Amino acid sequence: MALIQPAPKKDDDREDDSEYSPFYGIEKGAVLQEARVFNDPQLDARRCAQVITKLLYLINQGETFTKTEATEVFFAVTKLFQSKEVGLRRMVYLIIKEISPTSDEVIIVTSSLMKDMNSKTDLYRANAIRVLCGITDGSLLGQIERYLKQAVVDKNPVVSSAALVSGIHLLQSNPDIVKRWSNEVQEAVQSKASLVQFHALALLHQIRQNDRLAISKLVTSLTRGSVRSPLAQCLLIRYTSQVIKESATNTQTGDRPFYDYLEGCLRHKTEMVIFEAARAITELNGVTSRELTPAITVLQLFLSSSKPVLRFAAVRTLNKVVAMGHPLAVANCNIDMESLISDQNRSIATLAITTLLKTGNESSVDRLMKQITNFMSDIADEFKVVVVEAIRSLCLKFPQKYRTLMNFLSSILREEGGFDYKKAIVDSILILIKEIPEAKESGLVHLCEFIEDCEFTYLSTQILHLLGLEGPKTSDPSKYIRYIYNRVILENATVRASAVTALAKFGLTIDALRPRVLILLNRCLYDNDDEVRDRATLYLKTLGEDDSCKQFKESLFEELDVPLANLEASLQSYNASEVPFDLSLVSREIKPQQLAEKKAPSKKTGKDFGSKAANEALPLGTSAPDAYEKLLSSVPEFSSFGKLFKSSAPVELTEAETEYSVNAIKHVYLGHVIFQFNCTNTIAEQLLEKVSVVVDSGDAEEFDEVFSKHIESLPYNVPGQAFVAFRKPEGVCSAGKFCNTLKFRVNEVDPATGEKEDEGYEDEYQLEDLEVTAADYILKVGVSNFRNTWEALDPEFERVDEYGLGVRENLQEAVQAVVTILGMQPCEGTEVVASNARSHTSLLAGKFIGDIQVLVRLSFGIDAQKQVAMKLAVRAEDQSVSDAIHEIIASA
């Protein structure tokens, strides 16, 4: 039946016009006009039904009526109750629900609907119940409750279902009324009509949902087999698993209650029920593999079903089983799932792949990846993201397979894709780079290629940041410069700015590249973006400065580079004593950080906060270098010495538990050395006065004592510091041995009052000797890339020689000895010798006094007689330093 005639001219080309519609050109105003036919005294039922359809069409297309329009239509529609035409009546029911009249309007139709509720016609009764319950508010419910109760147990399923479903909706707003229907609803649960049973069970459960015992009883009685409707059976399975969940804590012993029921449902004749039961079993708390097996078996059968819905449901459930930690239970299905990788339905294929990636073992990785590669090109981005995430976790699970997986990621990175997809890939590569060191270089290269053609600013900047951090540490940092500088030329301002920062990091970390980086940065000064120019200017300024403030520069880029785990471990092993906690012992990279702290104590850039916080977290007074600097600056005589180069770790000059406890710290300046003697009086009955340390520099020819500061008074257990300063030739690593004697005046005191009891007497106490060695002039400063730094140093200043180290227990001992003598930072883990190694190479780095970079390459060999030979190659920025290193070894 054509509802309205389309415009005549449309008739001719109707066949070609795909847009043909009986509602062509429909307009709300016109339809509202048409609705006036509802008011005709002689109702044309067919015409009225057509107009209602048009109104419904408008509503369905998203048209809205104003309040007045809706009221008008509603009042007109109520007139249509006069018609006895059933088709029209059905449409009237529908449009009343769609218009959803206000509560004062509802009153108009209430009587008509109540009349229909008592009609002999079942369909009238059913529909009237649904409409009235749909539009009414609580006040009216009391009047119709009696009819509703009756309807629940009506012999016609359509009426019963209508009342029950309305009950489910009404329970939210009027629980008290609906709860009174309990008996009727219970009766309806026994109905032979399939859907009535389903609706009755749903309502009964909702009525009782807060009564755990009642639910348990309901489940107990129904699971004995009076439920025939598949939908009701599904409900019962849900309620049963809820009961199992709640009772599991109570009945830990024996078999799980109701499990047999669930298992029985696996043999139901309806797939819907079988699946619901299988799913319920897989979701049981702490499900055992014995319990899982039958459920997995039916799901496995579903996997090879011809119906996509079944395959999807099965593979999705299996995926969850794996995710919940039962990959082994699913292993049997792996072959079936592999065939699903080529499933027409990509959702199924994706689920199959991710499940397989989670269950797969190392041997199947390559095969899987091959299958996935074919599959990736024709699935949607959101599936690709899921696959990428699964591959990431697979790679972390099997790090040995990183090559295959990294290649896969890079190949899909080159393909077309949206932001989320690309981001997932980049994130995965970043994580792999972080977690799998072997994957770093290849990962960085892939990322470099990606940013060459990356349309996403966010990803480009993220990658550039990583390049700045990791690039300089790779074997060939210079190759990344090109990729980075290309960004400066070709990209938008945000990317350019991060490229500039990345460049500067290369310049900072690798001395050899610095001049080239400076050239590139210079070009950025003419950038048309403020941020880019500002960054370039800042980095040019800092990089251009001399080496002395390198540590400061590093602090500009780096966050706290103390591995927090190291710091924590060191702090835990640190026992509170007068030996201050030495942060420099925590990790190799820590020294520059400390010095940076000292030199820029008030600089509070965001990046500094990390290290500040770390220092503040230490117990008070344990931030050694800070404390030293403060202490030394309190002595005016030291101010002319210049900048402190290095403070040694404290050296104990007394045996433990003697009367006086003294340790010494050597502070090295360019042309001076200060000995700081920390003295503690451990005798409560004594007060020491005028405590000084007399240092005999007879065995240290190059040292001239220039200043000595004594301690006026040293009460019991209050440490005091005496200082002795020496002048030495500048830039030379003068070594020497010093004999020390503690001189003081002893006064007997009353420990209770602290009053002096006598005049006291002079005394002295022999301390251990203190040595200044070459190691005191070398700072442990590691380099991130030894080879590059080595290449960058002038071969002219290389000094090579061979030494015999005599008989050693093993190579490790020999390496340890040499490293200690030189006081340099072992690089790249080369201080550790493989057990039973016959030869070994150690790489050491350090800063010689005057901030002169020095690198040492040590080659050790050991023969059958345990004679150790060592070849020492030194490169430094100054030839004299190279020589000095050799002298240290030769004289050791």
Added chain:
Amino acid sequence: MEVSAPLIKNILLLDSEGKRVAVKYYSDDWPNLAAKLAFEKSIFAKTQRTSARTEAEIGMFDGYIAVYKFISDLHFYVTGGEDENELILATVLQGFFDAVSLLLRSSVEKKTVLENLDLVLLCLDEIVDGGIILETDSHVIAGRVAMRGADADVPLSEQTISQALATAKEHLARSLLK
């Protein structure tokens, strides 16, 4: 976790360009027309290339499970929550699909659906009420849409002669016209 009866979020009937033919939402997950249209657009775009003509297909869309079946220039969708039993959704879809086929006497295409939009809208009304599945048997649904039995419910003995005659005439006319 609240245990609930299976709930249907929406039933969609779109044309081959993704335009609405008849839709019904039973959930507030899509608060306004724009959200609804966006969902329809998204689900259509993601399914239009699939072939769901012989068997109903299924997928996850924006965190919902949707089953769908296409015939001629029409796309039928039934959407449920993420944790819904897929097979229940498929049963509802099948019920809707078959009921429409029965009512339109197998000529299921956009043109006939629009011409008989009243039947299709009633169909939606008879399948799901406020998200709760009302009926899944396509014959029962079609019967209720046609209000079959509503007339006959008045026992023959209570009909007047003229009414009986009119009914007989109508039956005769219908059978002749077929």
